[in-house]
Amino acid sequence: MLTKRLAACAALVTKGGVVCDVGTDHAYLTAELLQKGICTRAVATDIHQGPLDAARRTLSEAGVLAQTELRLCDGLEQVQPEGITDVVIAGMGGETIVHILEQCPWKNAVHLILQPMTKIPTLRQWLAAQGFGWKEHVIAEGEKFYVILDAWYDGTPRTLSILEQEVGCPDWTEKTAQRYASWKRVRFQKLAQQLETAGQPDAQKWKAAAAQLEQMEHTWEESKC
Ligand SMILES: C[S@@+](CC[C@H](N)C(=O)[O-])C[C@H]1O[C@@H](n2cnc3c(N)ncnc32)[C@H](O)[C@@H]1O
Known part of the structure; x- marks a missing residue:
């Protein structure tokens, strides 16, 4: 098996x-x-x-x-x-x-x-x-x-866009893909925070990627109602 x-x-x-x-x-x-x-x-x-x-x-x-x-x-x-x-x-x-x-x-x-x-x-x-x-x-x-x-x-x-590179292009209507996106968003947020603390300009890139994922998550939530 x-x-x-x-x-x-x-x-x-x-x-x-x-x-x-x-x-x-x-x-x-x-x-x-x-x-x-x-x-x-x-x-x-x-x-x-x-x-x-x-x-x-x-x-x-x-x-x-x-x-x-x-x-x-x-x-x-x-x-x-x-x-x-x-x-x-x-x-x-x-x-x-x-x-x-x-x-x-x-x-x-x-x-x-x-x-x-x-x-x-x-x-x-x-x-x-x-x-x-x-x-x-x-x-x-x-x-x-x-x-x-x-x-x-x-x-x-x-x-590829940053999101296509980092998270890919699964079928976002699938529940597992949506859970994967949330997991990735948390990772991006943590990374952005670490880079910001270290004064690294890359922090913005990860913040923007996390924000894009958050927006997608809102859309999925709304479509459940
Ligand atoms: C973690 S196992 C994965 C086994 C199986 N494909 C799977 O997904 O469960 C990785 C296998 O790839 C082999 N491997 C690593 N590099 C390789 C290469 N360049 N060409 C062929 N086999 C390779 C390793 O010897 C090992 O047996």
């Missing part, structure tokens, strides 16, 4: 497609996609031997090892793109995800499912500058929020 975070990634994978699970670790995602028949075949990569051994065990126990190619490599370096429809890169930092995509010559031809743990604004800015579009999903697991970017190349580079 997948965690809510990985299940949300799995739900975005193309039915009947071929997935490449980068940084597979225990290959839980790959095993589930193959066992459920969502994917016909898979490639699973990891940069370390230990996780790849664990992946082999999981896939063997799940009876889907024959449908999977395992690759010990950095990102997608050793992966042949033929037939691959979806690339999932989950549970890694935003800068690592950017590094992996920068090295991949065929990134524009596949559906990308990206689940960064840190440096999410860096990833969003890079995707936008490279001409990728995406939908965002916010998942809550306990006290934690996870963001998933469901991305595809559309050839239109763009620049």
Whole structure:
């Protein structure tokens, strides 16, 4: 059984497609996609031997090892793109995800499912500058929020507003996205306060971002009445 975070990634994978699970670790995602028949075949990569051994065990126990190619490599370096429809890169930092995509010559031809743990604004800015579009999903697991970017190349580079960089563009009618916005607003307010105390001019930027989120929250509150 997948965690809510990985299940949300799995739900975005193309039915009947071929997935490449980068940084597979225990290959839980790959095993589930193959066992459920969502994917016909898979490639699973990891940069370390230990996780790849664990992946082999999981896939063997799940009876889907024959449908999977395992690759010990950095990102997608050793992966042949033929037939691959979806690339999932989950549970890694935003800068690592950017590094992996920068090295991949065929990134524009596949559906990308990206689940960064840190440096999410860096990833969003890079995707936008490279001409990728995406939908965002916010998942809550306990006290934690996870963001998933469901991305595809559309050839239109763009620049992002501060709010688009820092908070993203989820469907704001979703309750989890609204809770995420409130959590972010509190973080921005605290940061603005700290920077103001330290006499840093950047304080205004975070104050303005917090105010914008507060305005959005008011609108959501009003729409409940
Ligand atoms: C925290 S685990 C995430 C596992 C799984 N994808 C998930 O979301 O639950 C990160 C995995 O990515 C692998 N990894 C880190 N950098 C990588 C890279 N550049 N290329 C391939 N795998 C990488 C690590 O070895 C580790 O197994």
